[in-house]
Amino acid sequence: xxxxxxxxxxxxxxxxxxxxxxxxxxxxxxxxxxxxxxxxxxxxxxxxxxxxxxxxxxxxxxxxxxxxxxxxxxxxxxxxxxxxxxxxxxxxxxxxxxxxxxxxxxxxxxxxxxxxxxxxxxxxxxxxxxxxxxxxxxxxxxxxxxxxxxxxxxxxxxxxxxxxxxxxxxxxxxxxxxxxxxxxxxxxxxxxxxxxxxxxxxxxxxxxxxxxxxxxxxxxxxx
Amino acid sequence: xxxxxxxxxxxxxxxxxxxxxxxxxxxxxxxxxxxxxxxxxxxxxxxxxxxxxxxxxxxxxxxxxxxxxxxxxxxxxxxxxxxxxxxxxxxxxxxxxxxxxxxx
Numbered sequence: 001x002x003x004x005x006x007x008x009x010x011x012x013x014x015x016x017x018x019x020x021x022x023x024x025x026x027x028x029x030x031x032x033x034x035x036x037x038x039x040x041x042x043x044x045x046x047x048x049x050x051x052x053x054x055x056x057x058x059x060x061x062x063x064x065x066x067x068x069x070x071x072x073x074x075x076x077x078x079x080x081x082x083x084x085x086x087x088x089x090x091x092x093x094x095x096x097x098x099x100x101x102x103x104x105x106x107x108x109x110x111x112x113x114x115x116x117x118x119x120x121x122x123x124x125x126x127x128x129x130x131x132x133x134x135x136x137x138x139x140x141x142x143x144x145x146x147x148x149x150x151x152x153x154x155x156x157x158x159x160x161x162x163x164x165x166x167x168x169x170x171x172x173x174x175x176x177x178x179x180x181x182x183x184x185x186x187x188x189x190x191x192x193x194x195x196x197x198x199x200x201x202x203x204x205x206x207x208x209x210x211x212x213x214x215x216x217x218x219x220x221x222x223x
Numbered sequence: 224x225x226x227x228x229x230x231x232x233x234x235x236x237x238x239x240x241x242x243x244x245x246x247x248x249x250x251x252x253x254x255x256x257x258x259x260x261x262x263x264x265x266x267x268x269x270x271x272x273x274x275x276x277x278x279x280x281x282x283x284x285x286x287x288x289x290x291x292x293x294x295x296x297x298x299x300x301x302x303x304x305x306x307x308x309x310x311x312x313x314x315x316x317x318x319x320x321x322x323x324x325x326x327x
Contacts, residue, residue: 010311013307013311017315031226035230039230039234043234044237045237048233052229052233055229055233056226062228062229062232065229065233066232069240070236070239070240073236074240075270075271076237076240076241077243077244078263079241080241081244081259082256084245084248085260087245098238098241098242098245099242110264151323153323154289154318154323158311158315159275160276160318161293161311161314161315161318162307162311163268163272163275164310164314165301165307166268167269167272168297168302169301170264174265179262179265179266180266180268180269181269184270186266187269187274191273191277196277199277200270200274203270203273204270207263211262211266212255
């Protein structure tokens with residue numbers, strides 16, 4: 001539990017800051033504390049919750065909300081795909097592990113588990129702590145937003161910074177950087193071809209397709 | 224009521240996207256799934272960086288100056304201090320100062 005807490009500190013930082021940004025924004029649109037709580041407990045998906053604020057204020061239909069969620073969160077399917085083995089023997093904790101599989105939690109769960117810990121508990125507490133940070137952050141933001149007005153422009157860069165650090169760490173810890181380059185090249189090509197609104201799905205399909213072909217040609221796990 | 228329904232729909236579809244692989248593949252592991260588990264993180268994280276920076280337009284507006292400054296700060300801080308918190312916090316402050324002070 002202690003090791004899980006230490007491992008989750010980077011996400012604590014990102015989630016509390018980003019959660020606060022979310023809470024402040026939600027409050028500024030006239031949705032109070034209880035909405036922040038409901039959304040962070042039950043939706044628990046960073047970028048999607050920001051989008052949900054727009055959906056609420058624009059009075060979007062339930063159908064368009066469902067489609068939007070499907071498109072924005074489609075990348076989670078890929079996370080699940082690569083976590084199937086790890087979650088296999090999580091028993092009664094498995095449903096929660098699946099529910100709470102966010103971008104950041106995923107990035108922590110795929111890093112190496114310390115040797116002398118109970119893997120099951122370690123993984124669960126990482127996921128659980130992460131959601132606690134997110135809920136606390138959004139509640140703090142909601143409260144803060146109702147008290148003072150601060151200029152939060154640019155605060156959401158915390159998420160970008162977090163991802164950049166993760167990629168850098170992966171880059172430094174691997175020898176061949178093939179898969180990192182592959183990810184950048186495919187997604188930038190898809191961004192240029194399909195535009196910022198629609199490139200995520202083609203990127204994921206191309207990445208999965210590309211990896212499948214490499215696997216068929218005897219792709220090595222050596223990264 | 225509408226608000227609650229909408230939040231419910233978003234929550235349901237979100238958990239659905241996370242659960243689909245587990246529901247469809249019934250937990251049957253295969254060498255390919257293991258291969259994906261090992262290499263996918265290295266490929267998906269760069270994609271998420273691109274996703275975060277997708278709205279940057281190098282040709283118009285601020286030419287992505289703040290984003291470039293922010294990302295470079297994160298990388299340099301991280302190579303220097305090797306401390307994730309410092310890198311994220313520092314880079315975010317640089318970015319916020321840039322968008323709030325330089326471009327208003």
